[in-house]
Amino acid sequence: MGWALSPMLPNSDCIFCKIVDGKIPSTKLFEDDSAIAILDINPITFGHSLYIAKEHYATLLDVPEGKLPGIIKNLQKVVSALLKATGCEGFNIIQNNQRCAGQLVPHLHFHLIPRRPNDPIHFNWQIGTYQNEESQKLAEEIRKQLAE
Ligand code: 5GP
Ligand code: ZN
Numbered sequence: 780m781g782w783a784l785s786p787m788l789p790n791s792d793c794i795f796c797k798i799v800d801g802k803i804p805s806t807k808l809f810e811d812d813s814a815i816a817i818l819d820i821n822p823i824t825f826g827h828s829l830y831i832a833k834e835h836y837a838t839l840l841d842v843p844e845g846k847l848p849g850i851i852k853n854l855q856k857v858v859s860a861l862l863k864a865t866g867c868e869g870f871n872i873i874q875n876n877q878r879c880a881g882q883l884v885p886h887l888h889f890h891l892i893p894r895r896p897n898d899p900i901h902f903n904w905q906i907g908t909y910q911n912e913e914s915q916k917l918a919e920e921i922r923k924q925l926a927e
Contacts, residue, residue: 790835
């Protein structure tokens with residue numbers, strides 16, 4: 780089965796659709812009408828969890844306008860519970876879109892990653908700077924796109 784990022788991907792080919800449907804077992808933390816939360820099977824920190832849309836959308840941009848608030852309406856509640864249960868104060872939410880951004884499962888999900896002081900997670904951000912008028916030109920182009 781080839782890997783494809785398409786909202787048309789049949790749900791029967793999607794591992795998270797199978798988890799949502801209960802066809803693949805998961806350690807479920809939460810469920811409402813539009814999302815579930817489960818423990819990630821390969822946690823990068825203790826408590827690393829996934830908040831998964833029930834409907835199959837390949838990426839964030841495939842969610843129809845107006846539906847996102849419903850999907851994430853209980854995100855804060857799940858994160859709060861996760862932090863209390865793990866005794867963590869800090870957390871990262873990571874949401875990968877497309878393979879070049881590290882997305883392996885093309886079904887909308889948010890990584891909920893509890894953080895501890897001096898834990899071994901390091902984001903390898905190589906910071907850069909804009910040259911000359913680059914940032915102004917870029918901002919102008921983005922504003923133009925937003926106005927369309
Ligand atoms: P992505 O790279 O698509 O943002 O993240 C996919 C995540 O799903 C990975 O962190 C991976 O460990 C997790 N994952 C993949 N298959 C399963 C599974 O069958 N069960 C659970 N609980 N997590 C899974
Ligand atoms: Zn799916």
